[in-house]
Amino acid sequence: MENREVMAAVPVILDTDIGPDCDDAGALAVLLTLAGKGEADILGVMHCTSSPWGSGCISAIHTYYGRPDIPIGTLQEEHFLDEEMYQRYNRPIAENYPHAYRQGGAAEDAIVLYRKLLAASDDESVVIIGIGPLVNLYRLLSSAPDELHPLDGIALVRQKVKTLVVMGGAYPSGKEWNFEMHPAAAKYVVEQWPSPIIFSGYEAGVDIQTGSRLFRDTAADHPVRKAYELFLDGRQTRSSWDLITVLIGVRGLCGLCEAEQNGWVEVSATGENRWIEGRVPGKTHSYIKMKAAKAEIEAILDELICTKN
């Protein structure tokens, strides 16, 4: 059995669309708990929609976990997923909890923060975990050399990023929301990303139902509990797409799942994806298949959501 005590913390950047679904809040809780256990080193958290409440919601959760220092970057584009229906919990949390932007100010451009964080990282060390549409990563790959680093986006990612772990697509084929919301970004990132990509698909997380323990075991003002409460509107659990993706990004397959590696992912111009069998030079893709019993995975994730260390 692996001994996590002696393993180095995994340097992680999380990229989230926190707001449209509560599992992003759960996933951030999982990551903060793993960081508290010494398993992850959170270099930064990026927000990938135009919602004015996303950064504040992320900062409020960081603050609640005693980590207001974690850098936050945000998408610098207007009108991407900022409709009222996507602000059921991020707005109330940003408006009612303490966080870095309550007195004004704003998170910096995600691309500037990505380039800054990658420039300061060891080669092939960083794990990027994407749990929203891939628009920030598309812009990162498209970035030009600047005063932060002499390499362009693709070369910088090739040098610094060990793995990209993405909640996106359905396997072996289908259509899933994260790819569908910004198909051009999904297609470009999947085609051009220069380091290995592990895909966590719709089918991997849909039946893993978590969150109910928040209502039993955490304080009524816990912002992640609040996110679930506002989003679920009376229901007790939610699918765990983003939570599983974070867990795998930090712990690897960890005995809970296995990876299909003999093939690669193609994304269409409208966001459908399919797995094409056979290896192709330059593409190191895999997708996960759950192996452990649903109840076992749910218990692990629920424990991580609810443990504030």
Ligand SMILES: [Ca+2]
């Ligand atoms: Ca998400």
